[in-house]
Amino acid sequence: xxxSRIAWAIASKDLRxxxxxRIVANQILPFAAVIMVLFAFxxxxxxxxxxxxxxxxxxxxxxxxxxxxxxSYAIETEDGAFDLLRLSGLDPIGVFWGKTxxxxxxxLLLEILLVATAILLYNTTVSGAWIGxxxxxxxxxxxxxxxxxxxxxxxxxVGTLYGGLAAGFSGRETLLPLLVxxxxxxxxxxxxxxxxxxxxxxxxxxxxxxxWTGLLLVFAVAFGVGGSLAYGPLIEx
Amino acid sequence: xxxxxxxIATAWLVAFGLGFSPADRDQExxxxxxxxxxPTIWVAYVAFILTAVASGTxxxxxxxxxxxxxxxxASAELGVLFVGLTLIVGALxxxxxxxxxxxxxxxxxxxxxxxxxxxxxLAVRRLGGDPHQRARxxxxxxxxxxxxxxxxxxxxxxxxxxxxxxxxxxxxxQVKMDGLMxxxxxxxxxxxxxxxxxLVIHRTRVLWMEDHESEYGLEAAVEQRRAEALETxxxxxxxxxxxx
Amino acid sequence: MExxxxxxxxxxxxxxxxxxxxxxxxxxxxxxxxxxGPNGAGKTSLLRVVAGLLPVHRGEARVMGIDxxxxxxxxxxxxxxxxxxxxxxxxxxVTENVGFWGSTVGATAAEIxxxxxxxxxxERLADVPARKLSAGQKRRTALACLxxxxxxVWLLDEPHSGLDAVGRDELDAVLRQAAAAxxxxxxxxxxxDRGTKLADRVLTVRGGMCL
Numbered sequence: 001x002x003x004s005r006i007a008w009a010i011a012s013k014d015l016r017x018x019x020x021x022r023i024v025a026n027q028i029l030p031f032a033a034v035i036m037v038l039f040a041f042x043x044x045x046x047x048x049x050x051x052x053x054x055x056x057x058x059x060x061x062x063x064x065x066x067x068x069x070x071x072s073y074a075i076e077t078e079d080g081a082f083d084l085l086r087l088s089g090l091d092p093i094g095v096f097w098g099k100t101x102x103x104x105x106x107x108l109l110l111e112i113l114l115v116a117t118a119i120l121l122y123n124t125t126v127s128g129a130w131i132g133x134x135x136x137x138x139x140x141x142x143x144x145x146x147x148x149x150x151x152x153x154x155x156x157x158v159g160t161l162y163g164g165l166a167a168g169f170s171g172r173e174t175l176l177p178l179l180v181x182x183x184x185x186x187x188x189x190x191x192x193x194x195x196x197x198x199x200x201x202x203x204x205x206x207x208x209x210x211x212w213t214g215l216l217l218v219f220a221v222a223f224g225v226g227g228s229l230a231y232g233p234l235i236e237x
Numbered sequence: 238x239x240x241x242x243x244x245i246a247t248a249w250l251v252a253f254g255l256g257f258s259p260a261d262r263d264q265e266x267x268x269x270x271x272x273x274x275x276p277t278i279w280v281a282y283v284a285f286i287l288t289a290v291a292s293g294t295x296x297x298x299x300x301x302x303x304x305x306x307x308x309x310x311a312s313a314e315l316g317v318l319f320v321g322l323t324l325i326v327g328a329l330x331x332x333x334x335x336x337x338x339x340x341x342x343x344x345x346x347x348x349x350x351x352x353x354x355x356x357x358x359l360a361v362r363r364l365g366g367d368p369h370q371r372a373r374x375x376x377x378x379x380x381x382x383x384x385x386x387x388x389x390x391x392x393x394x395x396x397x398x399x400x401x402x403x404x405x406x407x408x409x410x411q412v413k414m415d416g417l418m419x420x421x422x423x424x425x426x427x428x429x430x431x432x433x434x435x436l437v438i439h440r441t442r443v444l445w446m447e448d449h450e451s452e453y454g455l456e457a458a459v460e461q462r463r464a465e466a467l468e469t470x471x472x473x474x475x476x477x478x479x480x481x
Numbered sequence: 482m483e484x485x486x487x488x489x490x491x492x493x494x495x496x497x498x499x500x501x502x503x504x505x506x507x508x509x510x511x512x513x514x515x516x517x518g519p520n521g522a523g524k525t526s527l528l529r530v531v532a533g534l535l536p537v538h539r540g541e542a543r544v545m546g547i548d549x550x551x552x553x554x555x556x557x558x559x560x561x562x563x564x565x566x567x568x569x570x571x572x573x574x575v576t577e578n579v580g581f582w583g584s585t586v587g588a589t590a591a592e593i594x595x596x597x598x599x600x601x602x603x604e605r606l607a608d609v610p611a612r613k614l615s616a617g618q619k620r621r622t623a624l625a626c627l628x629x630x631x632x633x634v635w636l637l638d639e640p641h642s643g644l645d646a647v648g649r650d651e652l653d654a655v656l657r658q659a660a661a662a663x664x665x666x667x668x669x670x671x672x673x674d675r676g677t678k679l680a681d682r683v684l685t686v687r688g689g690m691c692l
Contacts (some may be wrong), residue, residue: 021572031580079571088632178353179360182385189392230377233376460502461690465687
């Protein structure tokens with residue numbers, strides 16, 4: 001199918017560029033890790049850090065995500081490729097999903113790093129055994145992975161949509177955080193609560209977390225569909 | 238005409254809100270703030286819904302009339318203004334009644350996010366470009382922004398309901414209202430609706446004039462440009478040849 | 482035969498100023514058309530209208546018989562415009578750049594290879610990252626991308642600028658070849674000499690009109 005072919009072409013191109021330039025690995029991931037260390041300095045208490053670790057993970061994800069989205073479009077605007085991309089009659093839904101999928105992969109890497117940092121530096125633990133023990137859905141790990149995936153799709157869709165809008169206007173990159181951050185607030189709320197359940201923060205239990213992944217899923221679907229429809233009109237000018 | 242009505246209604250609201258209506262038993266005089274607080278948020282929601290309706294009409298109608306786009310923009314500007322008023326006035330009321338300016342209550346949080354979202358919408362409107370490009374872009378943003386309202390509201394409500402540790406909050410429904418207070422509130426709604434209607438009409442008109450100012454100049458500019466195209470060769474090259 | 486580009490009395494506006502004041506233009510497949518005229522005459526604006534970067538305010542514009550106002554997306558698939566930017570991804574090689582554009586339309590590996598060799602980029606250049614190419618090689622890689630995505634109408638804004646003498650000759654050679662293969666090529670230039678040697682037809686643009 002033509003649409004999936006375009007999406008695949010764009011996603012693999014974006015990831016190949018990142019593999020080669022290593023900007024994400026050498027600059028953005030360390031940036032995210034630095035944020036986590038700075039949080040520890042600012043809050044200066046093991047028990048507080050442990051209590052707020054899920055929130056910090058998602059705040060660091062958001063800040064880094066803004067940089068990731070800007071990088072995702074910087075490779076397009078560097079030599080005017082974005083003009084070709086939006087004015088070559090390519091199916092915009094395909095372009096949208098291509099950019100979104102590449103962002104999903106990068107965001108997931110980022111989140112895995114941040115969760116690992118939280119476990120190492122903030123002394124948090126994931127409740128429940130790997131799989132089994134208390135049963136499949138009772139495992140904090142299963143909840144954690146589900147949360148990461150559903151939250152990431154929502155974030156990536158929003159980032160791709162508004163990043164494309166801002167990238168069409170050079171010198172207006174500062175618009176991106178203003179547009180993205182209020183929109184993703186449901187993800188912050190949902191993903192933080194779900195992660196609190198997965199970590200067992202402040203006595204939260206795993207079963208509570210599953211209702212939040214429902215919210216994350218609805219958000220991802222809403223902006224997956226909304227973004228597919230809105231991307232074309234927003235970037236093709 | 239509408240302006241005069243708006244002024245009369247405002248005077249009426251001042252008379253009832255500050256004069257005739259009684260002070261509340263619990264909230265005392267601070268209850269009078271609600272005569273501004275409640276109508277402004279009501280009008281703001283109406284303004285945002287009208288923005289979305291106008292955006293949709295622009296996008297899906299055959300004619301793609303720019304009038305709907307200008308109305309959507311004017312309405313969103315006023316919506317942001319009124320939400321801003323609601324938040325300021327609400328914070329003052331909260332300080333007097335709850336002792337704090339801000340509560341992480343579902344309704345408050347949703348309102349604050351709504352405020353920021355529409356500031357973003359207005360920023361996108363100002364990105365410039367051809368009027369139709371602006372209109373299409375803004376219309377899509379206007380529709381995306383209303384899509385967000387239920388999502389944000391749902392998530393924030395879920396968040397607050399699971400965290401019962403917050404200070405117990407008196408829902409607005411529990412405020413005891415006597416007849417005169419309810420009437421004053423009604424006057425407030427009428428007054429602010431009239432103010433909204435009056436301002437939105439004039440703002441739309443100003444936006445129309447801004448768009449047409451360039452249109453009027455355009456015909457003359459096109460003619461001038463054509464003349465430039467046809468004159469230059471005759472005065473330079475052709476003229477030079479005949480002289481020589 | 483139907484012209485591949487047809488503009489009738491096009492008015493286009495930028496920031497309230499009529500950059501085009503009723504420009505008309507037609508171009509056929511296999512021809513190289515030169516738009517010549519002073520800076521600010523509207524050469525670039527005319528190219529931008531055909532590329533879909535600048536909306537048609539009034540008048541008609543068609544590419545391959547497809548109306549630019551009514552069906553912009555379908556019209557754009559046939560058009561490729563290059564300004565001073567080449568639209569290349571600096572970290573990808575020539576083959577990967579051309580291959581990317583080819584893959585968006587489902588071009589075969591043979592097609593992509595042919596596009597690269599037609600632009601004289603085969604052998605040692607094919608695996609060089611685009612960032613490391615010379616200005617002329619970058620320009621030709623960008624043209625190879627147009628071939629790979631099967632765009633038959635090429636709009637080249639000052640294609641010779643920034644190239645040395647060798648680069649210019651190489652570019653001219655591949656453009657002639659592409660036109661012979663059926664592409665419609667419109668180039669704009671303020672250097673009349675350079676362009677006229679290459680072009681089949683010269684059109685003077687002045688005051689937002691084609692004379």
